[in-house]
Amino acid sequence: xxxxxxxxxxxxxxxxxxxxxxxxxxxxxxxxxxxxxxxxxxxxxxxxxxxxxxxxxxxxxxxxxxxxxxxxxxxxxxxxxxxxxxxxxxxxxxxxxxxxxxxxxxxxxxxxxxxxxxxxxxxxxxxxxxxxxxxxxxxxxxxxxxxxxxxxxxxxxxxxxxxxxxxxxxxxxxxxxxxxxxxxxxxxxxxxxxxxxxxxxxxxxxxxxxxxxxxxxxxxxxxx
Amino acid sequence: xxxxxxxxxxxxxxxxxxxxxxxxxxxxxxxxxxxxxxxxxxxxxxxxxxxxxxxxxxxxxxxxxxxxxxxxxxxxxxxxxxxxxxxxxxxxxxxxxxxxxxxxxxxxxxxxxxxxxxxxxxxxxxxxxxxxxxxxxxxxxxxxxxxxxxxxxxxxxxxxxxxxxxxxxxxxxxxxxxxxxxxxxxxxxxxxxxxxxxxxxxxxxxxxxxxxxxxxxxxxxxxxxxxxxxxxxxxxxxxxxxxxxxxxxxxxxxxxxxxxxxxxxxxxxxxxxxxxxxxxxxxxxxxxxxxxxxxxxxxxxxxxxxxxxxxxxxxxxxxxxxxxxxxxxxxxxxxxxxxxxxxxxxxxxxxxxxxxxxxxxxxxxxxxxxxxxxxxxxxxxxxxxxxxxxxxxxxxxxxxxxxxxxxxxxxxxxxxxxxxxxxxxxxxxxxxxxxxxxxxxxxxxxxxxxxxxxxxxxxxxxxxxxxxx
Numbered sequence: 157x158x159x160x161x162x163x164x165x166x167x168x169x170x171x172x173x174x175x176x177x178x179x180x181x182x183x184x185x186x187x188x189x190x191x192x193x194x195x196x197x198x199x200x201x202x203x204x205x206x207x208x209x210x211x212x213x214x215x216x217x218x219x220x221x222x223x224x225x226x227x228x229x230x231x232x233x234x235x236x237x238x239x240x241x242x243x244x245x246x247x248x249x250x251x252x253x254x255x256x257x258x259x260x261x262x263x264x265x266x267x268x269x270x271x272x273x274x275x276x277x278x279x280x281x282x283x284x285x286x287x288x289x290x291x292x293x294x295x296x297x298x299x300x301x302x303x304x305x306x307x308x309x310x311x312x313x314x315x316x317x318x319x320x321x322x323x324x325x326x327x328x329x330x331x332x333x334x335x336x337x338x339x340x341x342x343x344x345x346x347x348x349x350x351x352x353x354x355x356x357x358x359x360x361x362x363x364x365x366x367x368x369x370x371x372x373x374x375x376x377x378x379x380x
Numbered sequence: 381x382x383x384x385x386x387x388x389x390x391x392x393x394x395x396x397x398x399x400x401x402x403x404x405x406x407x408x409x410x411x412x413x414x415x416x417x418x419x420x421x422x423x424x425x426x427x428x429x430x431x432x433x434x435x436x437x438x439x440x441x442x443x444x445x446x447x448x449x450x451x452x453x454x455x456x457x458x459x460x461x462x463x464x465x466x467x468x469x470x471x472x473x474x475x476x477x478x479x480x481x482x483x484x485x486x487x488x489x490x491x492x493x494x495x496x497x498x499x500x501x502x503x504x505x506x507x508x509x510x511x512x513x514x515x516x517x518x519x520x521x522x523x524x525x526x527x528x529x530x531x532x533x534x535x536x537x538x539x540x541x542x543x544x545x546x547x548x549x550x551x552x553x554x555x556x557x558x559x560x561x562x563x564x565x566x567x568x569x570x571x572x573x574x575x576x577x578x579x580x581x582x583x584x585x586x587x588x589x590x591x592x593x594x595x596x597x598x599x600x601x602x603x604x605x606x607x608x609x610x611x612x613x614x615x616x617x618x619x620x621x622x623x624x625x626x627x628x629x630x631x632x633x634x635x636x637x638x639x640x641x642x643x644x645x646x647x648x649x650x651x652x653x654x655x656x657x658x659x660x661x662x663x664x665x666x667x668x669x670x671x672x673x674x675x676x677x678x679x680x681x682x683x684x685x686x687x688x689x690x691x692x693x694x695x696x697x698x699x700x701x702x703x704x705x706x707x708x709x710x711x712x713x714x715x716x717x718x719x720x721x722x723x724x725x726x727x728x729x730x731x732x733x734x735x736x737x738x739x740x741x742x743x744x745x746x747x748x749x750x751x752x753x754x755x756x757x758x759x760x761x762x763x764x765x766x767x768x769x770x771x772x773x774x775x776x777x778x779x780x781x782x783x784x785x786x787x788x789x790x791x792x793x794x795x796x797x798x799x800x801x802x803x804x805x806x807x808x809x810x811x812x813x814x815x816x817x818x819x820x821x822x823x824x825x826x827x828x829x830x831x832x833x834x835x836x837x838x839x840x841x842x843x844x845x846x847x848x849x
Binding site (some may be wrong): 167168169170171172174175178236237238239244256258260261262344 | 464638639640641643644646647648649650652654655658659662665668669672675676
């Protein structure tokens with residue numbers, strides 16, 4: 157999952173980058189409204205977390221510009237403004253969710269995940285693939301109730317493939333979803349993550365669920 | 381009944397009491413005088429009737445009772461009688477009805493008449509008609525044909541009971557008092573009714589005022605169809621309402637802005653601590669979180685100090701200490717940390733001002749930094765001075781393409797921003813508010829003017845006495 161945070165507080169940026177990273181969520185951060193609009197318009201983010209009072213361009217203008225351009229990016233407004241009129245205005249301008257500061261970090265993560273699930277029209281927080289089940293809230297995969305130890309990035313790859321199960325996903329797409337702009341992954345980083353993931357799934361008897369589509373990428377589907 | 385309508389009613393009552401009292405008194409006097417005159421005229425005519433009967437008798441100094449008794453008695457059995465006396469006061473004749481009661485004598489001259497009231501001892505009150513006349517000539521007598529006797533002087537008194545006159549006067553007085561009282565009650569009732577009706581718009585206005593609350597404060601009292609006398613009051617109330625509403629809105633905005641300003645750093649602290657506590661093994665982040673916590677708490681302290689300063693200067697009447705200051709030197713000090721190449725100070729003259737150092741520096745610092753921050757990059761900020769009387773005026777002019785006239789009154793409002801975009805991190809939007817409050821306490825005027833897309837902020841600073849002279 158790849159999230160864009162447009163927030164001008166460097167302290168919040170640092171804390172959220174670290175917190176989201178631990179959850180296996182790639183978080184891109186900008187502190188300027190205009191820059192945020194450019195990034196959101198040109199990159200495949202799953203969710204945009206948008207502050208309202210921003211230098212350069214205020215959050216409401218960013219949101220309106222996005223919707224005007226036809227973007228269906230899921231937007232969560234994260235702001236210190238708690239007035240009911242402001243919440244209504246934000247939602248009417250095209251936001252999908254509204255969270256006021258100060259907030260619980262876990263609630264922010266849960267709301268971001270909910271918006272990401274909505275993107276893939278997945279209402280359940282638990283995805284099942286044969287013996288493999290994925291809990292998108294606890295962010296863990298398990299087989300017959302036994303948890304598989306995955307790194308945050310391995311989980312992120314698995315979740316990304318799971319949301320698009322049955323559909324081939326390119327390496328670039330996976331890379332974009334799990335690495336933020338500041339990260340510099342090696343050219344075979346995705347392949348190595350897939351390799352590691354397959355190994356761990358194999359150990360639990362989940363074999364051949366992640367298949368390679370030559371010249372395209374990978375797909376999560378039931379083995380033939 | 382409201383107090384005001386009661387006062388008006390009592391006012392009408394008092395006025396009416398005086399007018400009616402004087403009116404009734406005068407009317408009674410006139411009516412009573414007419415009745416008495418009428419009574420006296422009747423008495424005079426009656427006396428003439430008596431006189432006709434006794435005229436022939438007078439020269440003989442005798443009165444024939446039979447002749448007198450031929451005069452018809454008064455119809456209602458009232459006492460009436462005459463008394464005729466000789467010149468020496470001895471009674472020549474007294475009507476039997478008077479029962480030997482001697483009527484008072486007459487002190488007037490010949491052929492004059494006198495009316496007076498008299499109380500018959502153990503009898504009724506009577507009205508007396510008295511006159512003194514000369515008896516006719518005795519032209520002849522059998523014993524002295526040629527001799528002319530001197531004419532005898534006689535006193536004639538007619539007494540007549542005036543019970544009916546008094547009864548009529550009493551009835552008249554009673555009727556007048558009763559009528560007056562009825563008129564007074566009717567007028568009072570009408571007056572009260574009119575007063576209440578007239579005061580009804582005021583009463584309604586009072587109810588509207590008492591029904592006002594924060595939700596309805598922003599409206600206006602209608603002037604249409606209100607009495608002309610209430611219009612200035614309604615205009616005054618609307619003006620007051622507008623000012624209270626404006627103050628409340630400003631206070632509400634201040635409260636909301638303050639909450640907003642505190643929410644972000646608190647949010648930072650909470651997120652830092654929650655993320656740091658989530659993974660106890662991430663010592664590196666925990667160290668970072670602690671450092672950031674220190675920074676954020678310092679920011680919060682500064683914010684709290686600014687708010688405290690604001691509450692101290694806001695509405696304060698204390699006078700700040702002044703000292704002689706070099707204006708150019710203070711402007712240069714205010715430019716510290718700002719891009720000095722953007723400021724043109726060539727037009728600032730040498731002036732010694734007499735004001736509070738902190739207030740002047742705070743104002744200069746805010747005006748100069750705002751001018752640099754809110755004007756297009758590379759544009760020049762001009763500073764110039766001019767002198768008028770005992771003040772020097774320092775004007776800071778910068779390009780302000782996005783600013784509009786309506787923004788000018790809000791420039792010094794707490795946390796006010798031209799739009800929702802945060803122009804610079806770490807700015808609270810309180811600096812100019814505090815500076816404005818401080819300058820006012822230090823006797824410095826601060827005015828803003830928008831001219832051709834340029835903002836002119838002018839400080840009017842008192843000159844040092846020797847410079848001013």
